[in-house]
Amino acid sequence: MLIRKFLFYTLFLCLFLSFCSSEKVESGSTDTAMTKAEAQEIMNQIRKDKFDLILPQVMREHNIDMWIQVMRKGNPDPVSANLGSTSGVFIFTDRGEERIERAVFDHSSDLVRECGAYDIIAEPEIKIPLTDYPECRIPLRELYRAGGTEWPGGPKTELDFRFKAVGEFVAKRDPQRIALNYLEDLGSPIFYEFPRLRSDGISYTDYKLLVKALGTKYAKRIVSAEYLITDYLVRPVKSELVLFKKMRKLIEESFKRQFAEIVPGVTKFSDLEGSRSIVDKNGNRGRDDYVLQKGDLICLQGGCQSGCYLDPEWKFGNLYEVAFEYGYLSEGDTELPPKLKKAWADALKVRKIIEDNVKAGRTAGETFEILKRKIEEAGFIYVNRQIYNKDLDLEKTQVPLDMHAAGAGIYAPRIGPLGPDWQRDMILPLNHHFYLEYWVYVPMPEWGEGKYLSLQFHDGAIATESGVEYFYPPPLEIHLIK
């Protein structure tokens, strides 16, 4: 009997422990989670598609024969993920053929060599003067692979190698107009200098070195690549949309999981990784330690992985997705309270107006004017600021807009009031990828003077000639959490 019991307990214990360990391995995985290799494969495909389809378009539209993009690790550039390296001198040349020639000079990355998107990869050979040993030459890459070590110095510095062979390369192709990554006209929005979308580009030090390498003849032909880069970034390829669909699916799974985890009276606002805002049935806003209660309206925010802040390990650079969804903690009711129902209905009406009126081929500014008018005609009040105006008609919902271009690019074209005018002057290209970012502010005088209910949306969409299309459906309802 004792032996039987011992065996039974042992078996149970083994089962229990194996269950614990398998749970640990599986935790956190989802159907749509990507491995690093899968992520890299997707980015490679996007890179190739963009080079094949978008690059010839934008270079010819802007009458550019050569685009030189200079990037350094010490000067982060958000275009780096698109090209596959944080450093290097990338030279794209229109040699009159269908395909744009793609060359990379200076130290770049393994990815550049392995992705199959480049025709020419030329790295400088560093001459190492060794007094005790025969002089040897070693490619920079090999040196880094050997442990990233430094070797005894000499008269040269790293600055001497940055544009090695670039001068001859350019002269051989004799471009008439050379676009370089710096900015002249398309300045960033006021107060906006964060590197998420675009940096200033090439350093002045690098500019001087490049000019020296090119010589006066070609240096004179340099113009800013700002228009070209902006257009290159905002025109999506199919593979890019596949990635966004995948990202949106990840976010959706995360939302579902989080909504399912909510236990009224137990779950704290801060327990949810995507917690964005919470408002109770009396219009009071909750903070991090707030315990969710029945009657609350909770907004979850999902982005690439969690929250809207980019994970430093994010493999898609400036391609990212942010979305919001809402959940109502039911008090036993089978549908939303009337005011919430109205707010949601208003939100869908506004969405429909946007869907019908954002079309490729118009400028962002023209589209913005149409939307403002249509929103007013539908009985709403269009407001320029993302701030509720308590002095307006309490019967009417207020609607601000900021429908900027998706992840890649510097928010342009931008359908909305924010940002410099050039962002509104841009034409929405066919299949323009943008966010339906808008708010509905529903006045709630019953909560107190100046109180209102706010719903924010940020769903990725595509502008076609006939209107908006989605690569992933936007939320159709407020989740009812029982």
Added chain:
Amino acid sequence: MKKKHKVLLGLRTPLLGFLALFLVLGFFTLFQTTAQAQEEDAISSVYDIKYEDINMKEWNKRIRQEEFDRILPQVMREHNVDMWIHVMRIANPDPFGAEELGSTSGVFVFTDRGDKRIERAVLGRRWGASHRGRREQGNLVEESGAYDIIYDPIRIQEPVGGPMSEYDYRFKGLKEFVEARDPKRIAVNFKHDLGPWVTYNRENDGISHTDYLLLTEELGIKYASRLVSSEYVMMDYIVKTVPSEIKLLKKMRKAEIEHIKKVFAQIVPGKTTDLEAGVTVFRRRSTGVSQRGRTKGYEKAVIQGGDIVTAECQGMYAYVLRKGETEPPPDIKKLWAEYLKIDKILADTIKSGLTPRELQKIHKRKFEEQGVILRDNQLHMVNPKNDFPVYAAGFDPEKTHLSIDAHGMEKGAHARKDENYFGPRIGSLGPDWSKNIPLPLNHHFVLEYFFYMPSPFSEDKDQYLFWWDHEEAIATPNGVEYLSSPQKELYLIH
């Protein structure tokens, strides 16, 4: 009914048993985890030093003030610069600006107006709190008390758009400011001559070309034509030390020594790992494997008898006695004597005022006299790495090989000390220009060198014993001043 009870009873018995078993197991696991955690907590790492008695913020404030008062006039006048403009943008990380000047954004303008004191102004777009109430950039500029003119930080809240962009504001008003001071030479943060070593790939170049265009447009031709690189001003500003800095370095060293002695005392051979203790272990390993555990797969070593345990940044070394040993074996004794000999030569010869090039000549002669071969490359880094026999061929098997890389260090007003390669560099590494810069008075640097001593007692086929020193020190006109008394005897770990 009875049967059902029996079944339930039958189930309940093992269930109670499980509960009891889990409670016992849980207790043991908990006890084990707690005990383990306590044990792990008990091992303090060299890196755990907290400088508890040092108010670093106050010291940094004092250092910054002294640097502005004493160094700034010196370096600007030495390089004939009337105005130094340092432009910073968050998107372009600038550690010098962030800690020495106190911000990662803004246009910092230092003007020599002929007075003893250099005028210090913070203009341009320096970011303040965002509309969400966060002030991510901190208030260091205001708190430093080091500036004469401080424009208000900009509140970050995107306004409704219009024809203007951020670029229209970046240098707004700077022209009037410059005109009123009429400088003849204006230094700006870009590089011209003083590039990093050939294989360095993380250089911060300074101002962007976009910003340069905006700056010159704002200044107009008259002042734009007066722009020069600030690289020499900046380098000298970084490498020159102030008295409070030296005082602080000594204070920090005292705390470090006390802490490291405790760490050494806590080491249990056969149990403590180098990672736990935060030490480097010199150990004879087979050909091709780093003797200081830098080869992949050898990073974590359980400290054992025969090892030399080091806190090389403080120049502290201990020998781990093998079972039965009461003192280090002859080859370790010889190695220690060789270290003392080499260190003494360097301490006597490295003097402020001399250039690294002059020192190179002195060292070659002095070490040759002592039977030490001074070499350019670091023997363990030559490919194939850590394969000493290959490189020993043709050399006198009795002679020690030495490679020096006594590069700069910087503390300044930084939160922590860091290596500085932008300045004089004694030894074979670094571009030629770094050999021509005289060591400033009280130059803060590391006595970094590697030596490889032939070991006739060696059990393995590598015939060299490796040594690495990386002790911070100060160069004075009379030689090296250590931050703490140099260690004379090897500590012993039993």
